[in-house]
């Protein structure tokens with residue numbers, strides 16, 4: 001590499017250095033670890049609780065609460081970009097020359113210095129010798145050029161010259177991917193929305209902030225459903241039926257399942273979570289076991305807050321329903337979540353409009369009854385609440401740029417690693433009645449494989465020309 | 470041996486046998502090194518190949534059973550299945566490299582990885598060998614492509630790690646003025662190290678990309694800096710550094726051997742450490 005003078009020269013030299021590349025890649029690797037050990041994007045109280053006041057101050061100063069968006073991480077990436085760009089500018093002209101102005105007809109002296117090479121003589125004519133060698137090289141995938149001069153002829157053959165450009169394809173792809181990420185970061189968003197069955201919404205709450213994005217259309221959840229594998233509690237499928245409404249008119253209705261998002265006007269909707277709004281609305285199914293020993297058990301269905309008749313003038317009222325009951329601080333019953341993890345119902349039994357008693361029913365503790373000598377026992381069968389679906393909503397105009405970069409980086413790697421630039425020069429000179437043949441090969445990587453290839457090539461050429469081996 | 474392996478389905482019983490086959494292969498490769506006996510070398514390769522065929526059969530049987538149970542899926546979905554696939558990948562990549570570069574000595578330093586990976590399924594804590602139904606997030610073709618490419622990449626890195634260990638042992642001996650003649654030339658080892666990384670790097674790249682595509686379909690974001698994703702990127706940075714180190718004077722040989730061992734440590738952490746020590750979207754538990 002040329003030595004450059006002055007400040008700009010030193011700047012340039014610094015950024016063309018591969019040592020810098022190794023250093024940057026290594027520092028990126030090491031610093032990335034921190035973000036996998038420290039909670040990311042949590043709120044200050046959580047940091048103080050986990051690491052103390054002092055720890056939080058350090059985390060805040062160094063931006064360790066969001067390592068991958070911290071100024072110093074972005075600076076490292078920017079340096080890497082600069083490194084790639086400047087290094088490519090420095091080296092590209094030399095690589096491009098291999099493509100644009102290949103060394104077709106080097107000096108004979110130069111050829112004599114290169115390896116691998118082979119020399120032999122043939123009794124065929126100049127024309128015939130060149131023709132046979134050229135067709136053989138063509139058969140091996142080489143592109144050939146021929147030049148015939150006074151008393152001698154030459155062939156220049158090469159393949160895989162694209163390998164010289166593979167590095168630039170790879171490096172450019174890294175830049176393209178980063179640009180795609182940047183586009184997504186600037187013009188994209190990612191958030192969530194929850195919609196109760198039968199209702200619609202156009203508000204998306206952005207993750208990590210309390211900002212709300214208003215969509216230019218409405219999203220309605222027609223229904224939500226979980227399917228389980230038969231005989232297990234493992235969910236097989238989460239499915240929301242989603243309808244998009246423009247100005248109140250439905251335009252698209254689609255199932256949104258995990259791994260099967262809905263895309264509309266550049267905005268993607270993913271099935272992310274769900275839940276049941278159970279304490280407000282819903283229907284409980286119970287088995288009623290009369291304790292008088294005469295009647296058989298029967299089933300009733302009752303809505304939250306309403307009554308159903310039982311028998312002998314008794315009525316049952318569902319006072320409250322808890323999908324996930326826990327006892328709060330002052331021993332008050334409350335919900336830990338909106339999912340049916342520990343369903344419990346508070347029932348009231350009346351007779352002739354007069355209060356008789358209240359009783360709890362627990363889905364998972366069927367033998368627990370809070371009232372002794374009551375006329376009825378109740379067993380929980382099922383509860384169908386009103387479900388809501390949680391959709392992740394994101395818009396990322398950079399995603400296609402990223403996929404393009406990803407495709408090219410793979411192409412670039414294949415060109416870099418699995419193609420080599422192979423060149424073969426052939427010089428045929430008339431020497432008396434015979435022709436002297438000089439074959440020289442050159443490769444820019446994987447020399448061992450090329451030596452073998454060259455040896456086979458020579459054998460084939462000799463065979464084609466009828467030269468004894 | 471864990472009870473489940475004895476009482477489990479046919480595929481897990483087969484794996485229990487393959488563990489011993491790979492152990493035998495490791496021993497045979499070690500015996501081959503000092504004697505360089507052709508027959509012994511062939512035997513080692515043959516035993517390895519038989520083990521690999523049995524392992525392949527086990528994976529096929531497991532898939533068939535899973536379909537019969539009604540939740541058919543390819544066997545790449547929990548820690549047990551991934552460790553079986555890991556050893557399978559190591560063996561096939563190793564066999565290809567042995568065949569391509571006609572060198573059997575590296576078998577002694579690579580087959581232990583395949584053996585340990587399989588043996589760990591019987592002693593590792595919390596490893597369930599049962600066939601389980603797939604939760605919705607895992608029902609994706611991208612996931613299958615992701616697992617296959619990642620693990621083939623990991624396997625190539627395992628080979629490069631084994632070769633690098635050989636390199637360091639030999640280089641150390643030479644520094645002391647001795648030579649371990651039965652290990653291949655340092656130049657050959659350095660070259661094999663590079664060749665293994667050249668196979669592993671594009672596969673890891675493809676693995677990260679297919680993983681990103683899967684995340685994009687399942688969660689709506691191709692990259693969310695989840696610990697597993699981040700560690701795969703860390704691994705990728707290390708091997709990128711390795712590739713560039715070879716163009717820098719003075720970095721070939723010992724330094725790149727060390728880099729490739731560090732790289733494989735990062736691979737193992739990405740694969741196991743993250744699940745055991747850090748939780749994230751990927752945890753198999």
Ligand code: HEM
Nearest residue numbers: 016017018021080083084087167170174416709712713716
């Ligand atoms: C994440 C970023 C990068 C990736 C994935 C990457 C990838 C690669 C690959 C695959 C090769 C080919 C290696 C081989 O043939 O063995 C390569 C070579 C090279 N890279 Fe990078 N690279 C990155 C960053 C950089 C940076 C920042 C520079 C800045 C100078 C750089 C400069 C070079 C050079 C000079 C070569 C050698 C080209 C040659 O002479 O054949 N790379 N890179």
